[in-house]
Amino acid sequence: MTKNRIISAAIEEFAEHGYHAATIRDICKRAGVNIAAINYHFSGKAELYRRSLEMIFSFKQPLPCADKIKSDSDLKSVMKSWIMAFLYRGNDKKILENRLMEKIAYHEMLTPSVIFDEIFDAYLMPDVVSLEKILRKGLPPDTSEKEIKMRIFSVLGSCKFYFFHYRIVEKIWTEGDFLEDNMDMIVDYITAQSLLGLKFS
Amino acid sequence: MTKNRIISAAIEEFAEHGYHAATIRDICKRAGVNIAAINYHFSGKAELYRRSLEMIFSFKQPLPCADKIKSDSDLKSVMKSWIMAFLYRGNDKKILENRLMEKIAYHEMLTPSVIFDEIFDAYLMPDVVSLEKILRKGLPPDTSEKEIKMRIFSVLGSCKFYFFHYRIVEKIWTEGDFLEDNMDMIVDYITAQSLLGLKFS
DNA sequence: GCAAAATTCAAACACGCGATTTAAACTAAC
């Protein structure tokens, strides 16, 4: 179907070049479709972008939450599974959609479009919320908000580095896909770091 | 001098919008200069970009290195000063150049120009080398290369998050500049994390 | 003081972009 081919091509072009740098002509060329099809099936580039994001973000899966935590050992395993899911989701080549989501989110981070807020709310915020709940289970109730946020930022930074700075990773580690080849080690390390100073660790 | 005013304005525009999205009209408007001046003083937009990067990256200062480490307590303090310098350098509003460097580097990360390699070698690699030396001082000699790289990536991720994902930081922490207001806590936390499992810690 | 060089300026150029329109051709359903 033409409509779907356009959206698929649009997602890849938007992920590669961002909204502004992506051109309708390249999208149509990639989709093997006439230029007029954009204005026939959608009302224009802006609407196509909106629909493309709707499509790609519909694949998003919720991350492990703190609801399952009953004991301290649960806390550790849930934290680990959160980090693993966060990392694996972004890297799994079978789930290409997540890679595209990351790229689009990164373009929005540098050159936000009008729907930056929507992307933040729909894509990143749910992960942050679940991570925060997990962290709070391991921290004393009088922990300052600053420290909780700082811990969130640290986990996000350690994980997201592999996606956004993948060009750096590739330059420093040239023997294959570093994240994919060392997933277990990385997950364990970030997990241990994230639990640093928590009540049971 | 016109030439310098153009370069200053160009650096800011390139940092804000990246090479492709930055326009020479905006650069000239910001510099208060006629459009033709770009092609008179430089040969065009590409050359202006090259010269602008030359200028901004000339401000780069080397980070603390492992040479000063004599004891285990030295290791900890050197690591801390590396992290503080890395964070502070990118955030210090008095040293605006470093903030601009970061932004330009991020644009290059997403949409690399032909001089991406030069930027990587001149801007990031020296920091990585000094960090690696510090880490090696605290790790047993038989530590795998993978683990060393992973620790590097983790430190870089935790630090760089505050710069690249500053829009996320601003959304999650709305009460002022999170990094600037909590520099000590953040530096101590990342330092402690980076030393996790090291021989003396 | 003045001629020559360097610089600045307003205006225009060529090109590619996104948006839109047109009329024709094709497809599927009834």
Add this chain to the structure above:
DNA sequence: GTTAGTTTAAATCGCGTGTTTGAATTTTGC
């Protein structure tokens, strides 16, 4: 076979881009 829905190629439009032009202006050197 007719009709409605879809796809196509081509053209036009207005706009923004980097670049160029040639004249006006300022600075320099003697």
